[in-house]
Amino acid sequence: MSDLLKKHIERFIEINEEDFSTIIRYFRKIEVKKKENLLIEGKICHDNYFVVKGCLRMFFINDKGVEQTIQFAIENWWLAEYVSFETHQPSQFYIQAVEKSEILAISYQAQEEMLLQFPRMERYFRLIHQRAHAASQSRIKSLYGFSREEMYYHFCRRYPEFVQRVPQYLLASFLGFTPEYLSEIRSKRIP
């Protein structure tokens, strides 16, 4: 289960077996069932989650009582509600398993201790957050600049693995439209 994290870290920094065996002790292995919540709105997000297997999503419940998905995370992706994680204020979001998933969780406290013991890991997390920050800039552009139909095609091109994998009603929620509208767009593509 921890091999995937080691390989992911090695994409960014060098890490030997001995150091990794200490680093991994800061993590807890969690198995979650489909639709199980790892975080609910109003609670503090104590953990940073690395997806080993499966898929998580982050969502909030809007004024109309509808779940609005804002982010997915599949294998090799990190997910947390970072405002809550850093400030220890109540979370604005839910984090839920889309599928049965295997997760490595590290608490804020454990992460800080691990970074104190292995300052080289700061570089790993710096690059993870820099990429996430970069992805957010593109994401915000697409939320302003694309029509809903364009957003769907953009998403299909960029993340084809999601479109195959994520239930259609969740994909519709993420793209900000109804499942019916999604079906309509998809049917247009059939030759």
Add this chain to the structure above:
Amino acid sequence: MSDLLKKHIERFIEINEEDFSTIIRYFRKIEVKKKENLLIEGKICHDNYFVVKGCLRMFFINDKGVEQTIQFAIENWWLAEYVSFETHQPSQFYIQAVEKSEILAISYQAQEEMLLQFPRMERYFRLIHQRAHAASQSRIKSLYGFSREEMYYHFCRRYPEFVQRVPQYLLASFLGFTPEYLSEIRSKRIP
């Protein structure tokens, strides 16, 4: 000019005078006039910008030929088009001075060399990007979840200094509505 950066770094990590005097040599001081571009769409974003004085904005030109502002940066804020900065691919965005501004710029190459010489600075940049990532999550929520009027009030509460400072047509562009609509909302608040 560099004092502000030193103080900003000290909010996150300890740094002595001697180390900072070496770190600051990796930066270039830039003065930009109002409406001067630091980056244009299609060019590579070579630099990461720290605002010492003034205000920058990042925008793209949408299908209708309209400038759509997605981000502002005032004193103590970092700004770059991080996809282009990291991958050296052409930028999707423009970065322009809203006011006459004083900037500290560090190139990708210089930043990498500086981080090699001062690995402790990885923590500083990790925390900067973690916060920016956190702010993006809230931002994406507001883009999905708020009406345009709510977005305006949310923004006024969270960033009152901007609302005083940024020209109204740019604020309207950032919030995704016309200057006329912004005037209409503002006039409602007059008792």
